[in-house]
Amino acid sequence: MxxxxxxxxxxxxxxxxxxxxxxxxxxxxxIAADVLAGGEPAKREDVVAVLKGIADAVPDIRxxxxxxxxxxxxxxxxxxxxxxxxxxxxxxxxxxKSFEITEYAIYKVxxxxxxxxxxxxxxxxxxxxxxA
Numbered sequence: 001m002x003x004x005x006x007x008x009x010x011x012x013x014x015x016x017x018x019x020x021x022x023x024x025x026x027x028x029x030x031i032a033a034d035v036l037a038g039g040e041p042a043k044r045e046d047v048v049a050v051l052k053g054i055a056d057a058v059p060d061i062r063x064x065x066x067x068x069x070x071x072x073x074x075x076x077x078x079x080x081x082x083x084x085x086x087x088x089x090x091x092x093x094x095x096x097k098s099f100e101i102t103e104y105a106i107y108k109v110x111x112x113x114x115x116x117x118x119x120x121x122x123x124x125x126x127x128x129x130x131x132a
Contacts, residue, residue, distance in 0.1 A: 032113035057089035
């Protein structure tokens with residue numbers, strides 16, 4: 001493992017800690033001002049607004065890293081997302097039910113910030129759990 005990989009791992013884990021602490025004011029440390037989010041041009045503020053919206057509706061949302069791979073400036077992550085919505089979210093009223101889904105995320109990093117962020121998760125499975 002190279003020093004760059006060790007540094008990128010440490011940096012990414014700090015990002016994950018900030019996410020789980022819902023410390024979205026720190027996202028300027030991790031996300032470039034201009035970023036591709038799911039392949040679409042976006043601003044850091046757009047990504048932060050989405051994250052804040054999720055945490056507002058699901059106050060106990062967690063992104064727990066289960067697997068992480070590094071390739072130069074690329075990061076691939078398999079995470080477990082868990083939470084219990086406390087407000088209407090994704091068209092579902094809160095019922096006290098929780099969800100647990102797997103998320104796959106791919107990132108590109110340049111100059112110490114994400115410049116490309118893509119994630120995929122099974123929204124249908126999450127909705128099934130919340131409405132079952």
